[in-house]
Amino acid sequence: MAFIPSYIELHKKGELEKRITLLLDFLKECRLCPRACRVNRFNGEIGYCRASSELMISSAFPHFGEEPPLVGRHGSGTIFLTHCNLRCIFCQNYDISHQGQGTQITPSDLARTMIRLQEMGCHNINFVTPTHYAPQIISSLPEAIDMGLRLPIVYNCSGYESLEVIKLLDGIVDIYMPDIKFFDEKYSERYSKAPDYPRVVREVLKEMHRQVGDLKMNSSGIAERGLLIRHLVMPNGIASSEIVLKFIAQEISVHSYVNIMAQYRPEYRAYEYPEINRRITHKEYMEAIQIARSFHLYRGF
Template identity: 40%
Template sequence: MVSAESYRRCSLCPRACGARRLEGVAGFCGATSTLRVARSALHYWEEPPISGEAGSGAIFFTGCPLRCVFCQNHEISQEGFGLPVSTSRLAQMMLELQGQGALNINLVTPLHYAPHVREAVRLARDAGLTLPIVCNTSGYETAEVVDEMGDVIDVWLTDYKYASRELAGRLSKAPDYPEVAHRALGRMLASLRSKGGRLLGEDGSMLRGIVVRHLVLPGHADDSKAVLDRVWDLCGNEVDLSVMNQYTPNRQCREAGGALARTVTDDEYEEVLDHADDLGFERMWWQQGGTVSESFVPAFDATGVRGPELGDKG
């Protein structure tokens, strides 16, 4: 059961590190039981059904259970940037984003704070939140937490990074990633089916559904194709597929050399897209030119984090 007790000896993520987060001990994710948020603002660079023209209301959480060497959000995922906030403040952020015209509430890497998130969504709904809730996740989640959160999550925006255990271990320190992500995606699909399947609004925005994202890595097109095979076998056309070419080598990757020191070639990307077509994906998003830059990474400057608590009349 996802509750504050989950932080006592933490097993909220597949690491099951057992950290005593309630006592202030950080887990592998870098977080204690104090909720921390790095940014809350409209975000325009998700897939069209998520961002549309109005923007997605993105809330970026501090910490992450993965250790991806190529992470572009390392300030918050691995370096701890973010401000402590209450559950009530998190709920109020959701209402503020709704007031700014957001299409949805986009929770970015939130589930190592699952108890806070669940309670905040409930509080915000009670206070008038009507927007869909998007869980923007690395895919490295336990089936149990996915099941527990299924009633408050409307859209799963999930990565499926690797099919290779060796690659997952070397690049994200998570050799079990392929099995974990596959099982988690299966539970997301079961949750979606129980609610009646994919649903779009009149404006084309996603009200309910699953978008599976895959970032093509330079030198690893074969693993990308294996990932698509696994997604197709499990989900077929019940999900949207997003194949991304925006890999940008960070300083660590550039200094290490090898394939990860460069960007993805056009030929590599086309090879993966062609494979997706051959499999039969009908709803597929892809990127065209100019995507390799750091423009997709917002400024982590605590925008929108400070503010009133829910119900505070000032």
């Protein structure tokens, strides 16, 4: 049977419009993420993420560097949002996340962008760093649906999310793709100024998994719905990989699709911190893989 994304049903029932109203309300006293800056973004006030009420994107294109179930033959329809609510000091996209590189667009522009990516054959619409623009992104969906959008929505985020917002995305997002970056608050404070990140990401992942379950693919191996977790191995055990992988196996699901990433390189201000001012070694990466296997994880790496 042909895939029908869950947001189509919500739109038919009029529920999507109700969610948009609720989400837009968050911008008046912004608490879209755990930082809860409580700025009125409609009045031009700017919080930690530096995003205004106007959408900004840095690029939109078929991406062939994402995980195979997202890329398929024609690419993942990736849309990079400007700014970020986490802003790690080692960010490899710091020009977008910290320095605000991008172009202002309207929700109608975004709807047309999604359709263009669909027409190019992309297998999904992959919003990279969507957290601080969740209401504006979802606001663009009705117009995109009316223009024929039928691709799964990928919510490609840092994991530093508001649980309340994630609950409002139930039935809208088909594929959640959160990072688990840290499980030690000392490091999430030092590198991302978010000491509560470990607590937040645990709760948020459980809710995401409750909504969409383990990653499911069609007969061609293309992801249609579910949770896809990313974990970036860092030098000197900074990412607490053993505790992270144990949590995924024992408290999310042993069937979780986990991309254990080896691509860390010191970017932006990482040089200020000697313990993360190098790439990881082959040994550090292989240890993470062995740990994942020892917890009976088997998908995605």
